Amino acid sequence: xxxxxxxxxxxxxxxxxxxxxxxxxxxxxxxxxxxxxxxxxxxxxxxxxxxxxxxxxxxxxxxxxxxxxxxxxxxxxxxxxxxxxxxxxxxxxxxxxxxxxxxxxxxxxxxxxxxxxxxxxxxxxxxxxxxxxxxxxxxxxxxxxxxxxxxxxxxxxxxxxxxxxxxxxxxxxxxxxxxxxxxxxxxxxxxxxxxxxxxxxxxxxxxxxxxxxxxxxxxxxxxxxxxxxxxxxxxxxxxxxxxxxxxxxxxxxxxxxxxxxxxxxxxxxxxxxxxxxxxxxxxxxxxxxx
Amino acid sequence: xxxxxxxxxxxxxxxxxxxxxxxxxxxxxxxxxxxxxxxxxxxxxxxxxxxxxxxxxxxxxxxxxxxxxxxxxxxxxxxxxxxxxxxxxxxxxxxxxxxxxxxxxxxxxxxxxxxxxxxxxxxxxxxxxxxxxxxxxxxxxxxxxxxxxxxxxxxxxxxxxxxxxxxxxxxxxxxxxxxxxxxxxxxxxxxxxxxxxxxxxxxxxxxxxxxxxxxxxxxxxxxxxxxxxxxxxxxxxxxxxxxxxxxxxxxxxxxxxxxxxxxxxxxxxxxxxxxxxxxxxxxxxxxxxxxxxxxxxxxxxxxxxxxxxxxxx
Numbered sequence: 229x230x231x232x233x234x235x236x237x238x239x240x241x242x243x244x245x246x247x248x249x250x251x252x253x254x255x256x257x258x259x260x261x262x263x264x265x266x267x268x269x270x271x272x273x274x275x276x277x278x279x280x281x282x283x284x285x286x287x288x289x290x291x292x293x294x295x296x297x298x299x300x301x302x303x304x305x306x307x308x309x310x311x312x313x314x315x316x317x318x319x320x321x322x323x324x325x326x327x328x329x330x331x332x333x334x335x336x337x338x339x340x341x342x343x344x345x346x347x348x349x350x351x352x353x354x355x356x357x358x359x360x361x362x363x364x365x366x367x368x369x370x371x372x373x374x375x376x377x378x379x380x381x382x383x384x385x386x387x388x389x390x391x392x393x394x395x396x397x398x399x400x401x402x403x404x405x406x407x408x409x410x411x412x413x414x415x416x417x418x419x420x421x422x423x424x425x426x427x428x429x430x431x432x433x434x435x436x437x438x439x440x441x442x443x444x445x446x447x448x449x450x451x452x453x454x455x456x457x458x459x460x461x462x463x464x465x466x467x468x469x470x471x472x473x474x475x476x477x478x479x480x481x482x483x484x485x486x487x488x489x490x491x492x493x494x495x496x497x498x499x500x501x502x503x504x505x506x507x508x509x510x511x512x513x514x515x516x517x518x
Numbered sequence: 519x520x521x522x523x524x525x526x527x528x529x530x531x532x533x534x535x536x537x538x539x540x541x542x543x544x545x546x547x548x549x550x551x552x553x554x555x556x557x558x559x560x561x562x563x564x565x566x567x568x569x570x571x572x573x574x575x576x577x578x579x580x581x582x583x584x585x586x587x588x589x590x591x592x593x594x595x596x597x598x599x600x601x602x603x604x605x606x607x608x609x610x611x612x613x614x615x616x617x618x619x620x621x622x623x624x625x626x627x628x629x630x631x632x633x634x635x636x637x638x639x640x641x642x643x644x645x646x647x648x649x650x651x652x653x654x655x656x657x658x659x660x661x662x663x664x665x666x667x668x669x670x671x672x673x674x675x676x677x678x679x680x681x682x683x684x685x686x687x688x689x690x691x692x693x694x695x696x697x698x699x700x701x702x703x704x705x706x707x708x709x710x711x712x713x714x715x716x717x718x719x720x721x722x723x724x725x726x727x728x729x730x731x732x733x734x735x736x737x738x739x740x741x742x743x744x745x746x747x748x749x750x751x752x753x754x755x756x757x758x759x760x761x762x763x764x765x766x767x768x769x770x771x772x773x774x775x776x777x778x779x780x781x782x783x784x785x786x787x788x789x790x791x792x793x794x795x796x797x798x799x800x801x802x803x804x805x806x807x808x809x810x811x812x813x814x815x816x817x818x819x820x821x822x823x824x825x826x827x828x829x830x831x
Contacts, residue, residue, distance in 0.1 A: 249636070250636075250638045253638050253641075254640070256633055257641065257644040260626075260630055260648060261644055261647045261648060264647065264648050264650065264709075266672075267651075267659070267662050267663060267706060268650070268651075268654070270662060270666055271658070274665065282670075283670065284670075285669075285675065286675045286678075286679070287671070287672060287675055328557070329557040329561055330558055332554035332555070332557070332558070333554060333555045333557075333558035333559075336550075336551040336554040336555060337555075342551040345551075348555065348559075351562070352558075352562070357815070358566075358570070358812065359763065359766055359767040359808075359812060359815055360767065361769065361788060361791060361808065361811070362570075362573055362805075362808030362811055362812050363569045363573060363808075364796075364804075364808070365573060365576065365795055365805055365808065366569035366573045366576060366805070367569045369572070369801075370568065370569055386565065388561060388565075389561050389562065389566050390566075392561060392566075396558070421550060425554075446653055450655040450656055450657075452769070452770040452773075453769045453770065453788075453792070468655055468656070468658075469657075471655075471658065471661060472660075472661075472773075472774055475661055475774075483665060486661060487661075487665070490655075490661055493655055493657075494655060497654070497655070498650070498653075501653050508649075508653075509645065509646065509649060510718075512711065512714050513714040513715050513718035
């Protein structure tokens, strides 16, 4: 609560009203949170039921005999480990690659004056306006020409291109806000520019780079359309494509396994969010306001 | 060591602004910025610009196999799409989808943001919890909601128990309910997203603005209507534009839950686009379709910015 609100309370003396409002607020927010949590609870609950239990109507609200068998069965019978590994490689690779090319670009766009700086920046921002799927067909043609279709590398290149605009945009504002005369000082001291960039600027920009990395990792982890189109052999699927295909191919009998794997697919993101929720929320909110 | 302490001091004095740093000693233009930009620009040109131009060209051609021979057909592809009744069905559904995707989460997000902004203890925890669905993979969300909405599902159980319906309904197999079912998942996933944008907007409004309103004897509603809402306009505008662009892009939402069916009742622009391009292998038509999508997203966004009279973006 802000100081102004406290003062206002004291002056106007309506703290009883405030208590009622407060209880009402907490109640409303609790209800909203429970509604938000239900699908996630249901996912985990279903993943702990046996095949027989999930077919019952009315459904068991709480798993009567919680078991982790669906997890074990799924991991033993399906290529889930491979799919998780593919997703980690593709998301991790995209994150590293896009940051490697976007960070230097965002640095000069944010901190240096040179002809065509503005138009180049606008070009990068323009990517954010293009619905990615319109590039699906020609990209598919282009990539198949160079043997990049049905490879993890192809998807890494595609994702890096799509997130280029976003990362440049995010880091640009970050670099702009660093103190003004860092490079000048270093240059007078005879430090070459590239070293200043690597040794001085990059460490200062760490929080911004970390935020960008988390975003790219989560978004690529969840991407579906390009993964579905570019990856054709089963052993190359990402987890999202794997889940969707598994849902289509097997009957509802193994839905407990499907939900077990859905839970595992969501878990890394939950952990990342728990660790970095502030950066995540601030990044998401601030990002769109600039 | 003495030289080290002096360079930092002198730097500020001798270099009035950063423009100086882009000039070399002999006054020529420094080319190093372009070196920093080079890798990004190469990827940009090869992976984005080239395919973009290629799509545009392809949209006036007919091609049977990818990479195969292309034949010029003028505007035939565009004509074929614009006379395709399923395209119009998908457009209509996308409008509904868009309204559901933009306005319902916007209203819910705004209400929640206002509640959280009251600053009652623990409210930032609520913000984080309500945000969680945003990071859940779309495919997972689609699968979970599909299960909840199924005939054996939780929703049917609740509705039957409460007595709203007599026996379980097949929501996803109903031409009436398929699209609202998908929207239910979308609303679940987006409310938290809009909430954090709007909350950041609310928290950016200084307290003394409200003080002034209070002193002027404004009621709560008047304060909200005439002070909070106008000041929140940029944030609201952002959520609307993001929502519109995302609803034109939206694919997995529908694809996972209903696949666009039954009988195109939940078909949206992006799912039908995918079918045209990759199920029916009409790449030229698909390319034209892509550009129509692009034009729609761009026009709508510009329109929203224009209508709200803002150039804040």
